[in-house]
Amino acid sequence: MKKQHQADWSAAEQAQQHYLIEPRHLAGGGDVRHVIEFLRASGWTDRSKRGGPLILDSPDHTVRVGYDPFTQPGSWTIRGTATRQQEAWHATLGRQTPVEIVAGFTDALTRPRSAHAPNVWAPLQEQGWQTERGRHFTAMSPDGNAFVQFHRAGPGEAFWWVGARTEHGRAWDAHFTLSTPMHLIQSFSAALADPQPVMRPRGHVPPSDRLRITSVSVLPSQLGAWQQARITAARAAAWARNSWLSSRSRPAARSRAIANHAYR
Known part of the structure; x- marks a missing residue:
């Protein structure tokens, strides 16, 4: 009987119309849960208040991610506190x-830094973005509708x-800001x-002939x-990271205990 119910549910499931959009930089905001649920699954603490902006803090309390749709024009804000290294x-x-x-940036907050020196321009050039040197170093997308610029506002700024x-x-x-970690x-x-398209449901496709x-x-x-699958990957990475940190802390704790005992 249980298998029959499952088959009936599957048969009753209705496909929904969605749209694959290219280029992705013109696809519109999308579902914020794509960012927020990944951070939650990565062990970030949700500080949001009901009916207010979304606020999440990193496990080490050095980074805060906020999303406020209630003010105009509304935005994501991400702040990193000063540390010994940053x-x-x-x-x-x-x-x-x-x-x-957005997730390209926020997902990276949950991962350790690569040992390789970061290069902001390399991913753009690999996809055919044109770079231009001048007062401001700029990269322009192949369709001319998006840009990345290292903007020199003034001396030392x-x-x-x-x-x-x-x-x-x-x-x-x-x-x-200039101090934002390059990676x-x-x-x-x-x-x-x-270059991969992104998906949007009906009613959420921006009005543009350039799509x-x-x-x-x-x-x-x-x-x-x-x-x-995205949430599961975040949880698995968080578990692996916590297990590695725990395994490192145990030998250090044993060494301290031995040293303390020796001096008694």
Whole structure:
């Protein structure tokens, strides 16, 4: 009987119309849960209050990610506190920044830094973005609708400026202070330049003639499985990271105990 119920449920499931959108930098904001649920699954603490902005703190309390849709124009704000190895930093991303691109930055907050020196421009150049040297070093997308710029505001002043435009004007902007860790900006630029389309449901496709849109039918169970796979990957990475830190701390604790006993 149970198998029969499952078969009936599967048969009753209705496909929903969605759209694959290219280029992704013009796809619109998307579902913020793509970012937020990944951070939660990675062990971040949710400080949000009901009816207010979303706020999450990193496990070590050095980074805070916020999303406020209640103010105009609304934005993502990400702040890193000063540590021994890192100056304080701040990033602001417009509300219509596609969540897949935001996640390029925020997902990197949950991973250890690579041993390789970061290069913000490399992912862009690999995807055909054109770079131009001048007062401001700039990379422009192949369609001419998105840019990454190292903006020199004045003597000793500089910041990173990223944005996208349509025939209707500005779609979104993002700003990163000069002290923002470079590996995070590189991860952001890699997500920005990724040629893979992103998916949006009906009613959430921006009005622009510069989009390439493909209609697809998707089952709710498929959407749920894709979302769950991302969350599962975050939980697995967090578990592995915590296990590694725990295994490192145990020998150190034993050494301290032995040393304390020797001096008694």
